[in-house]
Amino acid sequence: MNTFIFQSLPQRYDLREKLIPGEKDTWYATRYRNKMKPGDLVYFWMGGDDMFHGLYGWGEITSAPYIREEWDSYGVDIVYRSKFEKPITKSKILKYSNLSNLLLFRAPQASNFLVEPSEAKSMIRLIEKFGEESPKNL
Template sequence: MNVFLFQTKPERLDLRSAIVPGEQAVWYATRYQTEMAPGDLVYLWMSGDEHFKGLYGWGVITSKPYPKADWDSHGVDIEYRVRFSKPIKASSLENDPVLAKMLVFRAPHASNFLLDAPAIKGLSKVIKDRREKVPNFQGAVE
């Protein structure tokens, strides 16, 4: 099972209101298409202004990536599972020596990021410390 971070711009999809647990959505799958599979975990990140840039929740991939006729890329279906009660701002993650190495900070212009084991562990700890629902990496909640 892989864990991804999917990024959107607020003018494309505003995560402050878009994440509704249980609802399905289609997201861009511009990179790592061959690694994406149903059941994979997806953290949901919004770029932009420092006041709202950060992590807003998580979901689970429910399809393989597929061509979208009206897009310049593939799409992938996800189910929103958790919307955090308060977003985890990027500024609170950038000072962590492990999380600061995530590609979303070093090369922030992509839509999809494959997370490594240290980033997955670090994000889980931050989420748990904030008393938010932590995924158990099978799409369920701990």
């Protein structure tokens, strides 16, 4: 199983309103789509202004990537599984040494980011540390 971070911007797709556990959605699959498959874990990150930076929840990929003609790009279907009570902010994540070098922080100008296996384990520990529902049993 692979783990990804999918990034949105509040002016385009505000996770505070759109991330609803149990709801299905489609996200852009622009990078790493050759590694995406049903059952993979996805964390949802909101970028943009510093006041929004953070993890807002997680879900699961439910389809292989496919061309979305109306997007002129690839998409992948997901289901939202958990929305955090409070976003886990960038500043909190940067204090966690194994996560301070996430691809999301090194090259943030993308929609999809692959998370290394050791980082994925650290993400679960971080989420649990903040009392949020983790995907460890996914």
